[in-house]
Amino acid sequence: MRVVVPTEIRQGEMRVALVPDIVNKLTKLGHEVIVQSGAGVHSQASDKEFTAAGAQVVNGDVLASADVVLSVSSLTPEQIGQLKRGAVTISFLSPLTGTDSINAAVKAGVSAFSLELVPRISRAQSMDALTSQALCAGYRAALVGAELSPRFFPLLMTAAGTVTPAQVLVLGAGVAGLQAIATTRRLGAVVSAYDVRPSSADEVKSMGATFITLELEALEGAGGYAREMTEERAAKQRELLTPYIAKSHVLITTAAVPGRTAPRLVTKAMVDAMAPGTVIVDLAAESGGNVEGSKPGEIVITDGGVKIWGGKDVPSQLPFHASSLYSRNVVNLLTLLTKPAADGVAASLDLNFDDEIINGSAVTHGGERRTPGGKA
Numbered sequence: 001m002r003v004v005v006p007t008e009i010r011q012g013e014m015r016v017a018l019v020p021d022i023v024n025k026l027t028k029l030g031h032e033v034i035v036q037s038g039a040g041v042h043s044q045a046s047d048k049e050f051t052a053a054g055a056q057v058v059n060g061d062v063l064a065s066a067d068v069v070l071s072v073s074s075l076t077p078e079q080i081g082q083l084k085r086g087a088v089t090i091s092f093l094s095p096l097t098g099t100d101s102i103n104a105a106v107k108a109g110v111s112a113f114s115l116e117l118v119p120r121i122s123r124a125q126s127m128d129a130l131t132s133q134a135l136c137a138g139y140r141a142a143l144v145g146a147e148l149s150p151r152f153f154p155l156l157m158t159a160a161g162t163v164t165p166a167q168v169l170v171l172g173a174g175v176a177g178l179q180a181i182a183t184t185r186r187l188g189a190v191v192s193a194y195d196v197r198p199s200s201a202d203e204v205k206s207m208g209a210t211f212i213t214l215e216l217e218a219l220e221g222a223g224g225y226a227r228e229m230t231e232e233r234a235a236k237q238r239e240l241l242t243p244y245i246a247k248s249h250v251l252i253t254t255a256a257v258p259g260r261t262a263p264r265l266v267t268k269a270m271v272d273a274m275a276p277g278t279v280i281v282d283l284a285a286e287s288g289g290n291v292e293g294s295k296p297g298e299i300v301i302t303d304g305g306v307k308i309w310g311g312k313d314v315p316s317q318l319p320f321h322a323s324s325l326y327s328r329n330v331v332n333l334l335t336l337l338t339k340p341a342a343d344g345v346a347a348s349l350d351l352n353f354d355d356e357i358i359n360g361s362a363v364t365h366g367g368e369r370r371t372p373g374g375k376a
Helices: 020-027 047-053 099-108 122-127 129-148 175-186 198-206 231-246 268-272 319-337 356-361
Strands: 002-005 032-036 056-058 068-073 088-092 111-114 156-158 161-163 167-171 190-194 250-253 279-282 299-301 307-310 362-365
Touching (some): 020 047, 020 319, 047 056, 068 319, 088 319, 099 111, 099 362, 111 356, 122 319, 122 356, 129 175, 129 250, 129 279, 129 307, 129 319, 167 231, 175 190, 190 231, 231 268, 319 356, 356 362
Parallel strands (some): 002 032, 032 056, 088 111, 167 250, 250 279, 279 307
Antiparallel strands (some): 156 161, 299 307
């Protein structure tokens, strides 16, 4: 099969769906790997490296003859229109908002798989791109907080006196939050964290941070995610978190509910109560923001001197390792979708919808739209 990797065209996207180190995993299965020239330039993956790894580097159109297309962002309707009927795409498809691309895939008879919908089960961990990219985002959030803060993070004993450590508060202890905790701890900060899931407490404590316990009901959701909360509970949570937020020097927010607007954790009044020089890093800015006033891709400085950094394309800000991790996720899913070459028979697609991973992540197939985890 011809596995094609096009250049990402969405503005701000610096990742590539396949890195040279992983190409041989596909060629050993009997696949022909085609990479559009320049696809890996932002991820330090040159055309020469792809060629050396066994891929064909092609200038110009690469989609028309593709059996499988691997990308980070979903293909545009125009790109999907170039594909042959029966082709497969694997990407972050944004199944709740990427309506135009999904409709185009239905019209073109393309089978589109969305990495956001890969089930959170043990067998699918190696394909979980949401987790791998959240890891990158959490690490980046910690570095942004340290860079923008006017304070040292660690405790320092000097001849000129003692430098007290920065107080960092992380809201949301999923993968991104835990990585932010781990990184800020390594930098020497005193770290506290809160999550609506009490089960996160042990993980937070294992990293040397303090878990904040509020007298509120737990919001454990399916697949390890948090459930959406009512406005009444959200208001009470904000009230109880206010004193912790007010005394922090760096606040990192990572809370998200898949497929929904990010929960509003911090209001303008709460921001106004923070000390001048405080830094807020809002990783959820693109999905509505955990913090009132945050703007994706911008640093907003309030009248009170608080800096609010709104995350946008955050994993793409670490394109080398983000691409490396993503590549492994994609290749592991593609391996599940195909039969390798054997006994003179070429590698071929094997879309077994009895498999819960394949069934759960397929958005379109055979000219029909599928419900997440269900049938057409």
